[in-house]
Each structure stands twice: as structure tokens, then as C-alpha cells.
């Protein structure tokens with residue numbers, strides 16, 4: 001696996017392209033922005049997203065999707081969830097059926113409530129769905145690009161596909177685990193952004209560490225409740241794509257979701273916060289998707305419900321916090337009647 005296409009040249013795509021280049025892969029990094037392509041090729045920089053870090057000469061940028069993917073042994077899709085279907089459908093004519101397809105996007109499709117692997121599978125029917133790999137875990141681009149020690153996890157229906165992705169990406173500062181639980185990784189990766197928005201909100205409101213710990217812990221409980229109803233292994237949420245990513249995102253200055261929540265907690269309006277960020281804040285759309293998924297799967301998700309009302313119905317964050325604290329008293333741990341966890345064959 002020597003040639004890898006990375007779509008797109010946002011912060012996470014560029015950081016993953018650097019990991020691949022450090023592993024000796026030839027990387028074609030696609031962007032729809034000609035100026036960014038020129039900057040990467042001529043100056044080896046992607047200043048808008050990753051400041052002044054120098055990129056490897058093994059990374060070549062292109063604005064042609066065909067050129068990026070047609071000779072690629074592997075394609076790494078890192079498009080924000082809102083653009084995944086469009087980009088997947090545009091590459092369809094050029095993707096061969098044995099290409100390794102990995103995605104590292106954290107979100108669900110608005111409207112259909114499809115996961116990203118379902119969207120990719122719809123648009124690229126030539127790829128065996130069991131060979132679509134999900135990459136998730138606690139991994140801020142700003143730290144990966146500086147080669148800070150990072151651990152992630154990849155999941156696919158076929159062990160061999162997950163191991164191929166592991167081989168492609170693992171190195172001395174980027175440790176990659178495998179897991180058969182595609183649903184668990186996709187639910188954990190997407191929904192932690194809701195809780196990160198909430199953690200930012202509580203910090204913006206001036207609540208303390210107790211409130212943040214409560215939000216992380218009870219947030220994890222509702223993520224696991226929905227994930228399990230969708231067929232995930234509850235233990236996945238005790239791993240990198242669950243508690244690992246929650247800790248990294250809810251406590252980090254790098255997190256766009258935390259930063260957006262913080263500004264909302266200080267009284268800013270959602271539209272202004274998103275405009276100022278200039279980068280993707282997946283948690284906003286994911287709050288809507290999770291609110292709808294909780295109804296589809298008949299799962300109680302009080303934090304998601306309150307955040308939905310704050311983001312989309314003008315509820316005050318303070319009242320949302322009061323309402324969460326004033327819920328009817330309940331047990332901490334729920335009975336789980338039967339769990340059927342995904343497993344690899346053989």
C-alpha cells in the first residue's frame with residue numbers, strides 16, 4: 001500500500017496525511033481550494049488549519065478528485081459529515097473495488113440519520129461494506145501534526161481490512177488498535193461532540209469541575225445507551241472511541257466543540273459562534289441527529305435533549321442545567337437484559 005488519497009485537506013486530513021507520509025506513503029491530499037493546493041505544493045504548509053507546521057515532501061496536494069483517487073491503494077475520507085455524500089458520489093467512477101476505504105469523520109448524516117460508513121456504502125457500491133474501515137479515538141490534529149503520542153482505534157466488519165488500516169497508519173507516535181465494533185466507533189466518535197459542547201457550556205457558565213465530571217460520566221451513560229440499542233458493544237464505550245475521546249475533547253483547548261460551547265455559555269449566539277470558528281463544529285448537527293435517533297430507538301438521552309433545546313429552541317443554558325439537576329430521581333446503573341456484541345469470524 002504505497003499510494004494513499006486523503007480527502008480533504010482540513011485539519012484532520014492534513015494531520016493524517018502527515019502520519020502516512022512519516023510511514024513512507026506517497027500521499028495525494030485533495031482540496032477544493034486552489035490557493036490551499038498551491039500553498040501545500042509550493043510552501044509545504046497548510047496555514048489556515050495547522051499554522052506553521054512544515055509538511056513532508058511526500059504530500060502532494062491536488063484539486064482533481066480523479067487524480068487523487070484513481071491510482072490509490074487506499075482512500076482516507078476525512079470530509080466533514082455534511083459533505084461526505086457529495087464527495088463519495090463524485091469519486092464513484094474512479095474507485096476500484098479492491099481499494100481500502102477508511103473514514104475518520106465524526107458525525108451522522110442529517111435527515112437520513114445514516115452513519116458515515118452507511119453513506120459511503122450507499123455511494124460506493126463497488127466496495128464490500130465489511131471492508132469500509134472507521135477510524136476514531138482521542139486525536140486532536142494539532143497534537144498529531146507535532147508527533148505527540150496518540151492512540152486511535154479502527155473498526156471494520158472484516159478483521160483483515162481493519163488490520164490493513166492499522167498497518168498503514170501505525171508508527172512510533174501514532175498507535176492504532178483494532179475493534180470489530182463499527183457502530184460503537186461511529187456512535188462514540190460522533191456523540192462525544194455533543195457532550196463536549198455541553199462541557200464548554202458548563203465552563204462558560206462558570207460551573208466547576210464537579211459539573212464537568214458529571215456531564216462526562218452521565219454523557220457517557222447516554223452515549224452507551226443509544227449505542228447499545230444500535231447494536232454496539234457497551235465495552236467499546238469504555239475504550240478509546242468512548243471515554244478516551246470524551247476526555248480529550250471535553251477537556252481540551254483544541255476542541256472546536258468545547259470552544260463553541262464555552263462561547264454559548266458566555267452568552268454568544270449560535271450563528272455568531274459558528275461564523276467566528278471558521279472550522280467544522282460537528283456537535284451542533286450531531287445534537288439534532290442524536291435527538292432524532294433517541295426517538296427512533298426509544299432511548300432516554302436527557303443531556304442531548306436539553307442541548308437540543310438550547311441550540312435550536314432558544315432555551316437558556318442555565319435553565320437547561322437546572323432542569324437536568326431536577327429530573328426525577330433514578331438509579332445510576334441500568335439493567336442490561338441481553339447484549340449481543342459484534343465479533344469477527346474465525
Ligand SMILES: NC(=O)C1=CN([C@@H]2O[C@H](COP(=O)(O)OP(=O)(O)OC[C@H]3O[C@@H](n4cnc5c(N)ncnc54)[C@H](OP(=O)(O)O)[C@@H]3O)[C@@H](O)[C@H]2O)C=CC1
Pocket residue numbers: 008009010011012013032033049078079080081082083084086087104105106107139140141142278279280282
Ligand atoms: N480536527 C481534528 O482534530 C479531528 C477531526 N475529526 C473529524 O474530522 C472531520 C473533518 O474535520 P476537520 O478536518 O477538523 O475540519 P476542518 O474544519 O479543519 O476542515 C474542513 C475542510 O473540509 C472542507 N469541506 C467541507 N465540506 C466540503 C465539501 N462538501 N467538499 C469538499 N470539501 C469540503 C473545507 O473546505 P472549505 O474551507 O472550502 O469549506 C475544509 O477544508 C470531522 O468530522 C471531525 O469531527 C476527527 C478527529 C480529530
Ligand SMILES: O=C(CO)COP(=O)(O)O
Pocket residue numbers: 106137138139140141193196245248249254255256257258280281282
Ligand atoms: O475529535 C476530536 C478529537 O478526538 C476533535 O474534536 P473537535 O472537533 O471538537 O475539535
